Amino acid sequence: MNLDNVPAAPIVYGVEDRFHYVISDGCVMCGSCAAACPADAISAGGEQYEIDPERCIDCGTCAYVCPLGVPQPV
Numbered sequence: 001m002n003l004d005n006v007p008a009a010p011i012v013y014g015v016e017d018r019f020h021y022v023i024s025d026g027c028v029m030c031g032s033c034a035a036a037c038p039a040d041a042i043s044a045g046g047e048q049y050e051i052d053p054e055r056c057i058d059c060g061t062c063a064y065v066c067p068l069g070v071p072q073p074v
């Protein structure tokens with residue numbers, strides 16, 4: 001079998017390949033999301049809370065508990 005013309009399909013497994021949640025503008029630093037996150041992926045940043053994409057399991061709990069709906073999947 002001649003495979004010379006078969007393009008190599010890159011197989012990449014990593015955080016880039018799946019959804020995770022992010023906290024963007026609008027966080028008032030109430031801490032509800034961090035307290036509820038089952039993966040301990042949320043911590044207080046400088047001006048807002050931050051989500052570690054490598055820990056986030058995309059469960060959506062942070063978006064559910066946030067009073068302002070700030071965390072969103074990307």
Ligand code: SF4
Nearest residue numbers: 037056057059060062
């Ligand atoms: S989606 Fe779930 S695991 Fe990810 S940051 Fe929000 S609460 Fe944590």
Ligand code: SF4
Nearest residue numbers: 027028030031033066
């Ligand atoms: S629950 Fe919402 S407002 Fe509160 S810290 Fe998390 S993202 Fe910010």
